[in-house]
Amino acid sequence: MIKITFPDGAVKEYNAGITAQEIAESISPRLAKEVLACSVNEEVRELNYPIYEDATLKLHKWEDDEAKHAFWHTSAHLLAEALQELYPGIQFGIGPAIENGFYYDVLLPEGQVIKEGDFDTISNKMTELARLGEPLVKKQIAKQDALDFFKEHGQTLKLELINELADGTISTYTQGPFTDLCRGPHLVSTEAIKAVKVTAVSAAFWRGDAKRETLTRVYGISFPKK
Amino acid sequence: MLDEYLVMLEEAKKRDHRKIGKEMELFMFSERVGKGLPIWLPKGTDMRLRLENFLKRIQAQYGYQQVITPHIGHKQLYVTSGHYAKYGKDSFQPIHTPDEGEEYMLKPMNCPHHCEIYARKPHSYKDLPIRLAEFGTVYRYEQSGELHGLTRVRSFTQDDAHIFCRPDQVKGEFLRVMDIILTVFRTFNFENYDAQISLRHKTDRAKYIGSDENWERAERAIIEACEEKGLKARIEYGEAAFYGPKLDFMVKDAIGRSWQLGTIQVDYNLPERFNLEYTGTDNEKHRPVMIHRAPFGSMERFVAVLIEHTAGHFPLWLTPTQVAILPISEKFVGYANQLKQEFYLNDVRATVDDRSEKIGRKIRDAEISHIPYLLIVGEKETAEGTVSVRRQGQGDQGSMTKEDFIRKIQQEVADMLKNA
Incomplete structure (x- = not known):
């Protein structure tokens, strides 16, 4: 049995290996529906992260920055x-969450551009894919394996990022046909993303370096409710 | 949620300070002058100076003394401050002079100059706190891709001040600065705000300069001051500046966006590096504490936020043009100009629309320019020395004598500034 300490100081015992999702369900079905991420010992984790030792636990609903971030x-x-499906041959740079929404820097195949008129197509594809409720699966991966994988998939920008990481610290997240080099944390699946829209597009230098490739930065916003 | 967000985005576009700043002729940029270097036009300058005076009056009540320091400093000044080691590489590079080996930097912050002012002569514990204020223009190199209107620039003016005090005075000074910031918020009707206390990262502490003991003391003082003021503050670990913990005020604007405005920062480091001292009650030399604070943050940023918060409908006391005098026809332009002059002598800022346009057009144009008061003048008004008053958003206010109108404006302005 492990001891879980909640923010209000309450301590409860659970079986080792329990996840925040299960703990939320044991508290109330309403909470289980609204919770999006958790912090275990002050580190943000997915709701399906198994807890094996005594820990502090904070459950994050949409109101929490940690939830929005994930x-x-x-x-x-x-x-x-979505972009991978719509623009075969596309290469990915970095795609973080930002203060209001998210973006992804991409290198489009030769001759292709993303214009305002394309936003709806991309948004609709994202909505379609989100409905599939694909789980996000995290995998730890050896550095060489990561290099081989992304090289095979033609993701040369990712290779640069992998080269800067230490072996043993590298992980990937896969949802459906898409795998990304990523540390997390994430939602457990895309199902919670009920409303999404591409809002803008701009240009950005790879690594912020004016001498490097110019990437297309696609901005979006999403919410758990319409 | 998405729908509300998209509506907010649309509204934000309408209030974009770059767009309004251009329309209202407040400021401009020039490629030839250089990116990220704002140029304040007459109307914008008028507003900005008014803001500065507003704050100067408040600060005088709190014992601040204004100083003025040069825009550059010897590179050695910034080596001493520790700034060069941390930021030198990403800054405007040193300026060389005909003199071999002489290197100056554009000042990225005002603190080192102020430290020199403090160090000018010995101080006793009785002299403290010493509060030096400056609307100091600083220069920080930002990547051109990062520049944005007035909110991310390469040259900006901080409503800066440095308080040099004894350790036992830190919390008191903190509370007083918070009072100034809250007075500013009240005057501008920023009702929706919260605070963030930025402390060190819990474990990764390599980048912080200064002793653990001093950091602990400062972090505790901020938390306690917030509690005493009843200020709801969020604690963020890892957000502290490399030289000290700080308290930031985030204001929510009219369409729900959060902006960081006031900042108060405790600094145990610079007094060390500049070897600042005071003689204590024990007749021994002690190290004063330094507190940096900027209620507006910077003039540029504050004006940007104000523009977007008010969509250009600035408070009456601040707006560049308070009154638009609209003569119905050419015949009444003379009277209109007389009014303008009389208003000017009474600190009421007016403009006359002497074009040969129809009155309806004049009214519309004045409303688009966000001028709060419109005075229609025709036959009756000219004969009687009166004005026909319209208030933006409130319609017709009736007729009154020009003297009464002047008094009305003055009273309204005084009421708005009664906290200051």
């Missing part, structure tokens, strides 16, 4: 998944 981070991956 939500928009997963939305960035959703955006990438």
Whole structure:
């Protein structure tokens, strides 16, 4: 049995290996529906992260910044998944959550551009994919394996990022056909993303370096409710 | 949620300070002058100076003394402050002079100059706190891709001040600065705000300069001051500046966006680096504490936020043009100009629309320019020395003598500034 300490100081015992999702369900079905992420010992984790030792636990609903961050981070991956389907051959840079929403920097195949007129198509594809409720699966991966994987998939920008990481610290997240180099944290699936819209597009230098490739930065916003 | 967000985005576009700043002729940028270097036009300058005076009056009541320091400083000044080591590489590079080996930097902050002022002569514990204020223009190099209107620029003016005090005075000074900031918020009707206390990262502490003991003391003082003021403050670990913990005020604007405005920062580091001292009650030398604070943050940023919060409908006391005098026809332009002059002598800022346009057009144009009061003048008004008053958003206010109108404006302005 492990001891979980809640923010109000209450301590409850659970079986080792329990997840925040299960703990939320044991508290109330309403809470289980609204919770999006959690903090275990002050570190933000997915709701399906198994807890094996005594820990402090904070459950994050939409109102918490941690929840929004994970939500928009997963939305960035959703955006990438949609773009991968719509623009075969596309290359991915970095796609973080930001203060209000998220973006993904991409290198489009030769001759392709994303204009305002394309926003609806991309938004609709994202909505369609989100409905599939694909789970996000985290995998720890060896550095060489990561390099091989992303090289095979033609993701040369990712190779640069992997080269800067230490072996043993690298992980990927996969939802459906899309895999990204990522540390997390994320939602457990894309199902919670009920409303999503691409809002803007701009240009950005890869690594912020004016001498490097110019990428297309696609901005989006998403919410758990329409 | 999405729908509300999209509505907010649309509204934000309408209030974009770059757009309104251009329409209202407040400020401009020039490629030839350089990106990120705002140029304040007459109307914008008028507003900005008014803001500065507003704050100067409040600060005088709180014992601040204004100083003025040069825009550059010897590179050595910034080596001493520790700033060069941390930021030198990403700054405007040193300026060389014909003299071999002489290197100056554009000042990225005002603190080092103020430290020199403090160090000018010995101080006793009785002299403290010493509060030095300056509307100091600083220069920070930002990547051109990062520049944005007035909110991210390469040159900006801070409503800066540095308080040098004894350790036992820190919390008191903190509370007093919070009073100033809250007075500013009240005057501008910023009702929706919260605070963030920025402390060190819980474990990764390599980047912080200064002793653990001093940091602990400062962090505790901020938390206690917030509690005493009944201020709801969020604690963020890892957000502290490299030289000290701070308290930031985030204001929510009219369409729900959050902006960081006031900042108060405790600094145990600079007094060390500049070897600042005071003689204590024990006749021994002690190190004063430094507190940096900027209620507006910077003039540029504050004006940007104000523009977007009010969509250009600035408070009466601040707006560049308070009154638009609209003569119905050419015949009444003379009277209109007389009014303008009389108003000017009574600190009421007016403009006359002497174009040969129809009155309806004049009214519309004045409303688009966000001028709060419109005075229609025709036959009756010219003969009687009166004005026909319209208030933006409130319609016809009736007729009154020009003297009564002047008094009305003055009273309204005085009421708005009664906290200051």
